[in-house]
Amino acid sequence: MGKVWFVGAGPGDPDLITVKGRGLIAGAGAILYAGSLVAETALRWAPSGCEIADSKDMTLEAITGWLIEKARVHDRVVRLQTGDPSLYGALIEMARPLDAAAIEIGVVPGVSSAMAAAAAAVESLTLPEVTQTVIITRVAGRTPMPEGETLEALARHRCTLCLFLSIRLLRKVRSALCAAGWQEQAPVLVVHKASWPGEEKIIRGTLADIEARCRAEQVDSQAMIIVSPTLGARHWPSLQTSKLYDPDFTHRFRRRVGSEGEG
Template identity: 70%
Template sequence: MATKPQPGTVWFVGAGPGDPDLITVKGRKLLEQAGAVLFAGSLVDQAATLYAPAGCEIRDSKDMTLEEMTDWLIAAANRHETVIRLQTGDPGLYGALIEMTRPLTAAGIAWAVVPGVSSAMASMAAAGETLTLPEVTQTVILTRVAGRTPMPPGEELEALAAHKTTLCVYLSITLLHKVQEALLAAGWDEDAPILVVQKASWPGEEKIVRGTIKDIKRKCQDEKIASQAMIVASPTLGAADWPDLIRSKLYDPTFGHRFRKASPQENAA
């Protein structure tokens, strides 16, 4: 009697923010050997699926329910050694990762995750900005505004904004007025800089809008930005044009560490 073959592995691969070149090398290698790919067509640039080999089963998930997606992945894993769920950004951030992996585990299907570049990092890169600066802020908060999905108690944007650190606000461009209200209520100045990047890294589609808490909504309306945009509020914005910066200790000649001795000035002090 023939032994039933073991099912394949489902890989949850972060496709990155949009540019197909920003997928990881590991993610691309897995795509190149995939027997089946389920990709988020409403969010992931379809060009990423071009790495899949000829004959690969490719399915767009934008019209599927969670149950339909997991059923498809389980069925595909029973036919192929390598199955890919290709997701925007990183699979573990604002994705249904655990909701999908639980049915796979229950069905005896092995799965693993390949991380991806998030739109927060891609947005700051596109704008030439930094998330952190010495003695300005060393903390980054990734969050969203409550919409149809409520926020857990204590995670309201006003409470998070009170820390006056870098805020990367996902999935909230249609609620930009709420972001403005929360920042002002938390004590931010209405002239504090705000950055909005739509479709960060998408070839030919990226838009970068700079403004203040006071005028950012109008500027986004002028650019017709109403979806797929990252909102960043940070005390680091615009630092490239500041007259003075506090120097990073890591590269300061007067700061010694195990790879480099401090300059005589520090030793003399």
């Protein structure tokens, strides 16, 4: 039996795949990639003769069946997934049948679209004394949310929210956040195909108008929604800076200014 590697392809730009992930692709005997989400350019490192298939029209059973079949032939099989395999990637659903077939599994993390979206817009998801917490979640759709995890309940924390798989549910986002106490004029960032060369779109707005702005840009898929009290901080008149770099702060690599000889 060969080994199946679940590799995070990152958000879209093939250069954002990890060096380890690229190396696994270069040595793979078979690759199954999520064609609806992963740019085909990520396959540029696949060796000649590598078996390559697109899973966009496969069921879960077909995907795991393909991986098991190829692992019986090749030493290395790669399942190439968008972003990071541990986030909305059906990793455990695919791992369980492979475990039952006694096939070894490895996972290589990837850059999440949440991080890529923040990078594209030059935004920070955390700021000192503003928020130190990031919630990664989604709006309930065909997949219901577990008890206690409604968007309204999570939004009451008033921290950064990164919303996956929710771009067609912006009206629900607005309703839930307003019910949780957010203002209609709270800033919202939407990034479509973050990091995809020539396809990325950055849309800024508020809870009140972001749906209309996205509709005007014809963005209704593959988009990250970020709602955060940190948005736009580059242009604030003042900012509370991190204590880590404060000259009065001592840590194991630096003593505070004027502390020589103290104690």
